[in-house]
Amino acid sequence: MLSLRDVHVHIGKLHILQGVNLEVRPGESAALLGRNGVGKTTTLRAIMGLVSKSSGAIRFDEFDLSNYPAHKIPGKGIGYVPQGRGIFPNLSVLENLNIGVTGKRDTEREDYVFTCFPRLKERLKQAGNTLSGGEQQMLAIARCLMMRPKLIILDEPTEGIMPRLVSQIRREIYRIGQSGVSILLVEQNVETALKLCPNVFLMEKGAIVYSGAAHDLKGQPEIVRRYLGLSQ
Amino acid sequence: MTRRSIEIGMAVSAATFLISVPWLIPALTDNFWVSVITEILIWSLFAASANLLFGYVGLLSFGQALYFGFGMYGVALGIDHLGLSFWPAFGLGIVSAIAMALVSGVFAVRLSWHYFAIITVVFSLIFYFLAVSMKPLTGGDDGINFSLPPVFRFGGSIWSLTDPTFQYFFVLAVVSLCFFLMYRVINSPLGKGFLAIRDNDLRASLIGLNVYVLRLIAFVMAGFLAGVSGALFAFFGRYASASYMFYQVSGEAVVWTIVGGAGTMFGPLVGTTLFIVIREIVSSHWEHHSLIVGLLAILAVIFAPKGIVGLWNGWMTRLGERDAASAPPRLTLQAEP
Numbered sequence: 001m002l003s004l005r006d007v008h009v010h011i012g013k014l015h016i017l018q019g020v021n022l023e024v025r026p027g028e029s030a031a032l033l034g035r036n037g038v039g040k041t042t043t044l045r046a047i048m049g050l051v052s053k054s055s056g057a058i059r060f061d062e063f064d065l066s067n068y069p070a071h072k073i074p075g076k077g078i079g080y081v082p083q084g085r086g087i088f089p090n091l092s093v094l095e096n097l098n099i100g101v102t103g104k105r106d107t108e109r110e111d112y113v114f115t116c117f118p119r120l121k122e123r124l125k126q127a128g129n130t131l132s133g134g135e136q137q138m139l140a141i142a143r144c145l146m147m148r149p150k151l152i153i154l155d156e157p158t159e160g161i162m163p164r165l166v167s168q169i170r171r172e173i174y175r176i177g178q179s180g181v182s183i184l185l186v187e188q189n190v191e192t193a194l195k196l197c198p199n200v201f202l203m204e205k206g207a208i209v210y211s212g213a214a215h216d217l218k219g220q221p222e223i224v225r226r227y228l229g230l231s232q
Numbered sequence: 233m234t235r236r237s238i239e240i241g242m243a244v245s246a247a248t249f250l251i252s253v254p255w256l257i258p259a260l261t262d263n264f265w266v267s268v269i270t271e272i273l274i275w276s277l278f279a280a281s282a283n284l285l286f287g288y289v290g291l292l293s294f295g296q297a298l299y300f301g302f303g304m305y306g307v308a309l310g311i312d313h314l315g316l317s318f319w320p321a322f323g324l325g326i327v328s329a330i331a332m333a334l335v336s337g338v339f340a341v342r343l344s345w346h347y348f349a350i351i352t353v354v355f356s357l358i359f360y361f362l363a364v365s366m367k368p369l370t371g372g373d374d375g376i377n378f379s380l381p382p383v384f385r386f387g388g389s390i391w392s393l394t395d396p397t398f399q400y401f402f403v404l405a406v407v408s409l410c411f412f413l414m415y416r417v418i419n420s421p422l423g424k425g426f427l428a429i430r431d432n433d434l435r436a437s438l439i440g441l442n443v444y445v446l447r448l449i450a451f452v453m454a455g456f457l458a459g460v461s462g463a464l465f466a467f468f469g470r471y472a473s474a475s476y477m478f479y480q481v482s483g484e485a486v487v488w489t490i491v492g493g494a495g496t497m498f499g500p501l502v503g504t505t506l507f508i509v510i511r512e513i514v515s516s517h518w519e520h521h522s523l524i525v526g527l528l529a530i531l532a533v534i535f536a537p538k539g540i541v542g543l544w545n546g547w548m549t550r551l552g553e554r555d556a557a558s559a560p561p562r563l564t565l566q567a568e569p
Contacts, residue, residue, distance in 0.1 A: 048438060050434070050438075069437075070437040070438065071436075071437040071438075071440055071441055071442045071443065072440070073440075074438065074439055074440035075440050080438050082435070082438065086432070086435045086438070087435075088427065088428045088431045088432065088435065088436075089431055090427055090430075090431055091424060091427055091428065091431070095424050095427075098421070098424075099421075099424055099425065099428050099436075099439060099441070100439030100440050100441065102440070143439065144439075147439070147440065
C-alpha cells in the first residue's frame with residue numbers, strides 16, 4: 001500500500017532523511033518510533049508532499065506520490081492528522097468535518113464519525129477554537145475519517161491531551177485499525193504505540209534501524225534502550 | 233432586550249433608512265448628503281473587495297484600486313470612445329476588471345503575506361503609470377469626461393442616472409446585490425474553503441483544498457467587486473481618472489475595512505461610512521482631516537482589533553450568552569415508573 005524506498009530529504013544543508021525504507025500493507029497498523037529529532041515528522045511530511053525529497057521513491061497503491069502536489073494526496077486515500085491537531089479554529093465543528101468533502105454532504109459518513117466521537121455531535125455549531133484539546137484532536141481525526149481514507153497518518157495524536165480523553169482517542173484509533181483502514185502512527189508514548197500497532201519501525205538519525213513485530217520488540221530491551229532511551 | 237430583538241431592530245432600521253434616504257435626508261438636511269450616501273455605498277463595495285481578500289482569505293492587497301480603475305475606464309472608454317450604451321459599457325467595465333484580476337492574480341496568489349502585498353502594489357503602480365502616460369487615451373490624472381447614456385427607455389420615458397433619486401436607488405440595488413452575492417459565497421462550501429485557507433493554508437492543502445485555485449477565485453471575485461464599484465463611480469462622477477488607480481486609494485479601502493471590521497460582512501460599510509462622513513464634516517473646517525483618519529485607525533487596531541463590527545458582535549455574543557443563562561429551564565415530562 002504505502003512504501004518508501006531509500007528516501008532522502010535535505011532541508012538547507014541538513015541531511016534529515018538518510019535513506020528511509022518503510023512499508024505499510026493494506027489493513028496494517030504500524031508505529032514509527034524514535035527519539036525527538038530523528039526525522040519522524042519529516043518522514044510524514046515527505047509522504048504528504050510538504051517537503052521535497054532529494055531522492056528515493058514514495059508510492060501509495062499504484063501512485064508515485066512524487067508526482068502529486070500536497071492537496072492532491074488526500075484524494076488518493078491518505079488522511080493526515082498533523083501534530084498540534086490542525087483543525088480550523090474559526091469554523092464550526094460541522095464545517096470542519098465537511099471542509100474536505102467534495103460534492104454534497106455525506107450524512108452517512110457523518111453518522112459514522114459521530115458513533116466514533118459522540119462528543120462532537122453535541123458540539124456541532126461550536127467554533128473549533130472553543131473545544132478542549134482532546135475534543136480538537138477528536139475533530140481532527142473525525143475530519144480525516146470523513147474523507148474515507150485507506151490510510152491514516154497520525155502524528156502524536158495523544159500529545160498534550162487530558163488523560164481522561166487519551167484513552168478514548170486510543171480506543172478509537174484501535175477501532176479505526178480494526179475497521180480495515182491502515183494506520184501509520186507516530187507516538188512518543190511507546191507503550192501506547194506498541195499496544196495499538198502490531199508493526200513497528202524504529203528511526204535513528206534519519207533512517208529506519210529496526211522494523212518488525214511489536215511483540216518481538218518487547219523481547220529486545222537492548223534495542224528499546226538504545227533507540228528509544230527507555231528501559232523495560 | 234434580547235440579542236435577536238436588537239439585531240432585527242437594527243436590520244429593519246437600516247433597511248428603512250436606506251430606502252427612505254432620497255426623501256428623509258432632504259427633509260432633515262441638505263440634498264448634498266444623498267450624494268454623499270450614494271458615494272459611501274460605492275466605496276463600501278470597493279472596501280468589500282479588500283475585505284474579501286484580507287478578511288476572508290488572509291491576503292492583504294494594496295492593489296484593489298487597479299481593478300477599480302479598470303471598472304472606471306471600461307465604462308468611460310466604452311461610452312466616450314466606443315459609443316456604447318449604458319449596459320454594454322457597464323459590462324465592459326466589469327469584464328475589464330475581472331480580466332485584469334485574472335491576469336495579475338495568476339502571478340500574485342502564488343505569494344502570500346508581505347510578498348503578496350508588495351506584488352499587488354507593483355501591479356497597481358505599473359498600470360497607474362501606464363494610465364498616466366497614455367494621456368490621449370486615458371486623459372491621465374485629468375481623466376476623461378463623458379455624457380451619461382440612459383439606463384432604460386420605456387416608450388417615451390427615459391430612466392437616467394442624471395436623476396439623483398434614480399441614481400441613488402440604482403447604486404443601492406447594485407451594491408445590495410453584490411453584498412448578497414458575497415454573503416452567499418461566504419456561506420457556501422467555497423467560502424468555508426476561503427476561511428480554512430485564511431486560518432491555515434498548509435492544513436487546508438492537507439485536507440485536499442487547492443490553495444492556489446481557491447485564492448485565485450477569491451482574487452478574481454474581489455476584482456469583480458472592485459470593478460463594479462469602479463464602474464458605478466464612473467457613472468456617479470461621469471468621468472474616469474488615472475488618479476483613482478494609485479495604491480493610496482487601495483490603502484484607504486484596507487483602513488476602512490480594518491476599522492469597520494475585517495472578516496465581517498458589514499465591516500467595510502461601517503468603516504467607509506465613518507471615514508467619509510468625517511471627511512465631509514471635518515474637511516470644510518480643517519485641511520488635515522487625514523490625521524483623524526490615522527488616529528482612528530491606530531485606536532481601532534489597539535482597542536478594537538476586530539473593528540467596530542467585531543466589537544459589536546462581541547457585545548451581541550455576550551448578550552446572547554446572558555439570554556441563554558437567564559432563560560427558564562425547559563420542562564421535560566417523565567413517564568411514571
